[in-house]
Amino acid sequence: MAGYEGNGYVLSRLWFDFCFENMALVNPNHSAMFMWFVELNNRLGWVDKFASPATQTMAAIGMKSYNTYKKTFDDLVNWGFVKLIKASKNQWTASIIALSKNDKARNKALDKALTMHLTKQSESTCKSTDSINKPINKQTNKPINNTVGEKRFSPPSHEQLISYFTEKKLKHWDENRCISEAVRFFDFYDSKNWMVGKNKMTKWKAAVSGWINRSVDNNGKNGGKNGNNVTTGLGPGGVEPARNIDTYGKL
Numbered sequence: 001m002a003g004y005e006g007n008g009y010v011l012s013r014l015w016f017d018f019c020f021e022n023m024a025l026v027n028p029n030h031s032a033m034f035m036w037f038v039e040l041n042n043r044l045g046w047v048d049k050f051a052s053p054a055t056q057t058m059a060a061i062g063m064k065s066y067n068t069y070k071k072t073f074d075d076l077v078n079w080g081f082v083k084l085i086k087a088s089k090n091q092w093t094a095s096i097i098a099l100s101k102n103d104k105a106r107n108k109a110l111d112k113a114l115t116m117h118l119t120k121q122s123e124s125t126c127k128s129t130d131s132i133n134k135p136i137n138k139q140t141n142k143p144i145n146n147t148v149g150e151k152r153f154s155p156p157s158h159e160q161l162i163s164y165f166t167e168k169k170l171k172h173w174d175e176n177r178c179i180s181e182a183v184r185f186f187d188f189y190d191s192k193n194w195m196v197g198k199n200k201m202t203k204w205k206a207a208v209s210g211w212i213n214r215s216v217d218n219n220g221k222n223g224g225k226n227g228n229n230v231t232t233g234l235g236p237g238g239v240e241p242a243r244n245i246d247t248y249g250k251l
Contacts, residue, residue: 008038011099012158017079025079028187029072032061032180034081035158038189049085052093060176061183066091066243155194156204161186164208185211 015034018027036057044050058069069091076082156164161182166175172216173181185208194201201207 008042009040009159011101014101016158018079018081025075028183029061029063029068030075031158031187032063033057033069033072034076035162035179035183036060036176037076037082037099039096039175049096049098052097053094054088054091056094060180077164102209137156153194153202153204154184155190156200158182158186161204161208164205165212168209168212181211181215 012035015031019031037052040052040060041047041050048136054066054073055068057073058064058066063069063072073082073095077084080100083098083100084095085098088095162179165173165178165182189195189201189204189207194204196207
């Protein structure tokens with residue numbers, strides 16, 4: 001792992017480049033499992049190879065089925081992101097693995113798509129400004145300038161979410177739960193195009209706080225026994241109805 005210089009951002013960037021180019025293959029389980037392997041190796045000091053018990057991984061990402069674990073793990077191996085050094089004999093023994101740098105995606109489709117989006121967004125803003133800012137009178141020009149200066153919403157990255165979930169966790173969750181919830185949050189709102197009800201999300205940190213509070217409240221009502229029932233709403237002024245995690249897929 002010396003080539004990574006202990007930097008998980010390189011691995012996560014390569015992973016999400018791959019996801020963008022292979023959307024028909026990848027599901028949230030793959031992202032959760034690979035991000036957990038990156039986190040685990042980071043905690044171990046970026047060793048060349050390390051043990052990964054299936055039960056530990058399943059607990060970290062909230063996965064209940066060993067068959068789902070096996071298929072997800074095998075996919076990561078086949079795609080070149082995980083190198084299997086020694087296979088486990090069963091689900092109770094650990095596999096010895098190493099993280100691989102899969103950089104076959106030379107076209108960097110995600111970078112190109114983001115660049116094109118920002119370029120089109122900039123061109124659209126310029127055109128709208130040119131068409132609106134006509135010298136009619138001072139009264140109409142004032143609100144136009146204020147509107148143009150408003151900030152546009154930018155979805156958070158996985159790293160930002162993991163960092164903020166960890167910061168906000170207080171005494172409720174451990175770090176593994178924070179990583180899992182961050183991935184769940186991203187996948188849920190990304191699938192909705194970052195919409196809250198019928199409106200575009202404006203403050204993702206507020207959405208995270210609502211997610212955490214409702215999850216904690218819900219676990220309290222259920223006696224903390226059901227870890228998969230999370231709520232995904234926001235507070236008053238931008239309410240997203242509470243949903244069971246089963247409605248959009250378990251990780």
